[in-house]
Amino acid sequence: MRKPPHGAVLAVLAAAQFTVMLATSIVNVALPQIRDGVGLSDTATTWVVNAYGLAFGALLLAGGRAADLLGRRRVLLVGLGTFGTASATAALAVSPGVLIAARAAQGAGAAAVAPAALALAVGLHPPGPGRNRALAVWGAVSGAGGAAGVVLGGLLTQAWGWPWIFHTVAIGTFAVLAATVALVPSTARGEAARFDLAGTAASALSLTALVWGMTTARRFGWTDTRVLAAFAAATALALVFLRVERGNPAPLVPSRLFADGGVTAGNLLMGLFGSTWIALFYFLPLYQQQVLGEDPLTTGLGQLPLAGANMLGAALAPALTRRVGRRAAVVGALLTEAAGMLWLSRISAGGSFLTDVLGPSALVGLGLSIAFVQLTAVSVEGATGADAGLAGGLVNATRQVGGAVGLAVLATVAGTVTAHATGHRPHPEALTAGYRTAFGLCAAVLAATALLAARLVRRSPARPAAARATAPPPAARARP
Secondary structure, three states, rough: OOOOOOHHHHHHHHHHHHHHHHHHHHHOOOOHHHHHOOOOOOHHHHHHHHHHHHEEEHHHHHHHHHHHHHHHHHHHHHHHHHHHHHHHHHOOOOOOHHHHHHHHHHHHOOOOHHHHHHEEEHHHHOOOOHHHHHHEEEHHHHHHHHHHHHHHHHHHHHHOOOOHHHHHHHHHHHHHHHHHHOOOOOOOOOOOOOHHHHHHHHHHHHHHHHHHHHHHHHHHOOHHHHHEEEEEEHHHHHHHHHHHHHHHOOOOHHHHOOOOOOHHHHHHHHHHHHHHHHHHHHHHHHHHHOOOOOOHHHHOOOOHHHHHHHHHHHHHHHHHHHHHOHHHHHHHHHHHHHHHHHHOOOOOOOOOOOHHHHHHHHHHHHHHHHHOOOOHHHHHHHOOHHHHHHHHHHHHHHHHHHHHHHHHHHHHHHHHHHHHHHHOOHHHHHHHHHHHHHHHHHHHHHHHHHHHHHOOOOOOOOOOOHHHOOOOHHHHHHOO
């Protein structure tokens, strides 16, 4: 049987990643309609978002390790099946419990899909220009998926009602599943090793407690007993995880993964970078709807410039990296995104999309995509082929947990600023003050991350321009 071209396989894997990112943001604009349609309380409404994020972030390491041990294509197919079935269940839900459980199952499926698909995509090419182009595609669909979720969420909710956001995800997922069966070649199982169930349970529960504590802190405050108990449980379970891993001959996260330092540096930077990613897609639609008065469809369409800039940046990332080197590309991208966030920190209550959102959105999208592509490359290239799935799970988990932490902190700060301003300002101005503060803090975090990247990211191994210029033409080189 003829082997499918790498481009077709990469397109299928990228579509799987796009679907996962789409499901992360597609419910944001539709939350009021979902609340009324299913009869959710205000607290339960937040769990339509949190249940997905909790399951996704907590199970990513397990999904990545399972992909390495059981076969990446096999785990990808199981993840897609789980994800699609859960999406269809959410569309048909008529009670809060069923909807929230379906969202959690979606997150569990996504935790298998994301690392398995990334490992398969990385495995298509050895390190070099081919892999850089593959990661550029990955960056484009990841950012575009988040923005497209907001667009489709507004469009589908306004046209046909909120169940269609889940119907659409289900249809798309099963289409990707069929394409995976047809085009993605089978992969061998990994090394003969027992799956680390104890380590998986400890890590998943620790991450769940951490993310739950962060999201709960946004509602009840950092000193609430439930929040402090969640943080204590997360710490205790993390210590249990370290103890289990130390004595395990086949640990969930082998120490060899961090041997060359690239994985450590990439994940540290990705965590800081991720802390602003989710916040962007949270605060920007809120500003557009609650301050500028846009409807869900207009708010969704307002994400298109950001998505377009994201795809442009991802397309430019490989050539830019070859020209200036990886370190300069990462630092420049983070500073570009920081400049866009700083611009957003100047939004006004009497502003408009054209004057307050369009320009900074494009700048943020351009920097975000280039930084994401290169930080993903740094995080996975230090891993051996046998650990590619785990490295993909780890970098996704780092970004997800970083996003949960960042959003919890920024939402708390923004809410505090708004509360203090409410007594002496009109409500739209008070909201704007909180959003401005959040965007300003995002700019500061990104600038600090750029400074850290300048020290931690290695220079690109590509030849400098001078060497290319002085190299003899192919015809003049010695032949073997």
